[in-house]
Amino acid sequence: MRSTLLIPALAAIVAALPAPAPQEIDLDLFVNIPTPTIIQVTGVPDQTSTYDTKAILASATAASSISVAITDAAASTPSVVKRAACAAEPVGYGPVTNQPNDDAASFLNNPVYGNTAKSAAIPVGYQQTFSNLNASSSAYGYITFTNLKSYNTTQCALKCSKAAGCMGFNIYFERNPSKTPDKTQCPNPASLTQIRCVLWGGAVTTANTVNTGRKWEQFQVVVAGSNGYVSQNIAAPSGYSDATFLDKAAINAPFDTLGYNTYMGSKLFTSGPFNATLCAEACNAQNVYNLAHPPTDGSPVQTCQFFNTYIMSLNGKTALGQYCAMYSSAWSNKYATNTGAWNGNDRYTIGSSYTFFNSTNPGTTPNAAAAIAQAKEEIGVSSLQNYCSTFLGYNDLNAYATATSTRVPVSTVTSTSTLKIKASSSSSTVSSSVSKASSSLSKRAVASSIPTPTPLTKYPGSILSSACSMLVTSVPKTATVTVSTATVTGATSRSTVVKTITTTTR
Numbered sequence: 001m002r003s004t005l006l007i008p009a010l011a012a013i014v015a016a017l018p019a020p021a022p023q024e025i026d027l028d029l030f031v032n033i034p035t036p037t038i039i040q041v042t043g044v045p046d047q048t049s050t051y052d053t054k055a056i057l058a059s060a061t062a063a064s065s066i067s068v069a070i071t072d073a074a075a076s077t078p079s080v081v082k083r084a085a086c087a088a089e090p091v092g093y094g095p096v097t098n099q100p101n102d103d104a105a106s107f108l109n110n111p112v113y114g115n116t117a118k119s120a121a122i123p124v125g126y127q128q129t130f131s132n133l134n135a136s137s138s139a140y141g142y143i144t145f146t147n148l149k150s151y152n153t154t155q156c157a158l159k160c161s162k163a164a165g166c167m168g169f170n171i172y173f174e175r176n177p178s179k180t181p182d183k184t185q186c187p188n189p190a191s192l193t194q195i196r197c198v199l200w201g202g203a204v205t206t207a208n209t210v211n212t213g214r215k216w217e218q219f220q221v222v223v224a225g226s227n228g229y230v231s232q233n234i235a236a237p238s239g240y241s242d243a244t245f246l247d248k249a250a251i252n253a254p255f256d257t258l259g260y261n262t263y264m265g266s267k268l269f270t271s272g273p274f275n276a277t278l279c280a281e282a283c284n285a286q287n288v289y290n291l292a293h294p295p296t297d298g299s300p301v302q303t304c305q306f307f308n309t310y311i312m313s314l315n316g317k318t319a320l321g322q323y324c325a326m327y328s329s330a331w332s333n334k335y336a337t338n339t340g341a342w343n344g345n346d347r348y349t350i351g352s353s354y355t356f357f358n359s360t361n362p363g364t365t366p367n368a369a370a371a372i373a374q375a376k377e378e379i380g381v382s383s384l385q386n387y388c389s390t391f392l393g394y395n396d397l398n399a400y401a402t403a404t405s406t407r408v409p410v411s412t413v414t415s416t417s418t419l420k421i422k423a424s425s426s427s428s429t430v431s432s433s434v435s436k437a438s439s440s441l442s443k444r445a446v447a448s449s450i451p452t453p454t455p456l457t458k459y460p461g462s463i464l465s466s467a468c469s470m471l472v473t474s475v476p477k478t479a480t481v482t483v484s485t486a487t488v489t490g491a492t493s494r495s496t497v498v499k500t501i502t503t504t505t506r
Helices: 008-013 053-060 104-108 111-118 153-162 276-292 368-381 385-396 443-447 461-471
Strands: 046-048 126-133 142-148 168-177 191-200 209-211 213-216 219-231 244-247 263-269 306-314 318-327 340-343 346-357 412-422 428-430 478-489 494-505
Touching: 104 219, 111 126, 111 168, 111 219, 126 168, 142 153, 153 168, 153 191, 153 219, 168 213, 209 219, 263 276, 276 306, 276 318, 276 346, 368 385, 368 461, 385 461
Parallel strands: none
Antiparallel strands: 046 142, 126 219, 142 191, 168 191, 168 219, 213 219, 244 346, 263 318, 306 318, 306 346, 340 346, 412 428, 412 478, 478 494
């Protein structure tokens, strides 16, 4: 599996494009989501959470419209194991701290833990997110933990790579009791040191690494030498490209080269570990629905060919769920400029962001029919039909005249003449002794003199012309054209240059 940092096939769309379309993170999806709670059981060598994968996948394929509703959250809190008083706890393989005392303060001040963490290797395919903290992570999508015999980041990474949905891991030393503490019989037993390898379905970050320990009767559980890593390589869903890792940013796609908005909406998953297949299935299901329910106005069906999925967190601490943004066209990581959003005093941030495009059809060829349909709708909604009348009226003019003048004994003469043209006639009546002339009026030159309403500036002229033609069936019959000319007279020759052309309709 490789991590593609730039999609080669998308080189053509990296060129300068119009201003970004107003797609935003749908914060309404996060309303009333319960805060995920994970309890790591003590007294066992490992612990794994299970999820109803079929139910989660079913929610991904339940497409009904472009705006997809939030899925239900599933509980993943394990039951706490009841152990006998003073029973032996699992063997620990980390260095034990009992000097100067066997207590939490001595453990936290022991440099061996920090030195080990700071010198640990960064596993291939992973990115280190923090090093040597005195806390453990509480990220999104808890998967499992295992006690290791050595502080081996490569071994922990291998476990993550083999675990379905694992996005990152946290490895650390933890001070634990050698016996199960009991209030009366053994409230503060001798300590041992566990080396924890904890796998998560979301990014482990400094912000969500806040578990500093707990009091167990009189015994203090604390953490030291805590390192965090996130995977840069995740499994590609069937039919999609390998992942492009965007880290803490999401795609903020512009309109395409024809002015079309390729953003299709979003979906949120709040249970289970991170799984790109959920977004792929949501994307595919949306296509099935859209093809079965085409637009009633004859517009082309919009299909999902690309998605960006990431973990959304609240105030940098609480992972809320896996967000999927869907598009009808693929975009390169150049457009990964969205780093989150504010809602009042709450800050929503992005992590573990990846993109995937449809391997068969990434949708990178602009769809002219879709752009025309969108422009037509926008013109109608914005009541810009009058602009279309003017735009098409200018393009219908088919003649213009050039002013001439007699020789005068000066080097430069500037004159302005006004003429009236009938759109259906090839002749013109010109005032101020202007000679008659006819020629094909350049549509491009004339159309460029018409101010384009701001909402329509993203569309090229060809798209506007087609959209306007679908809305306006007649054009003005007459127009007044003002031609500004500059005549330069030399010793033996004279030339006339058209400076500007402006038009108004009646």
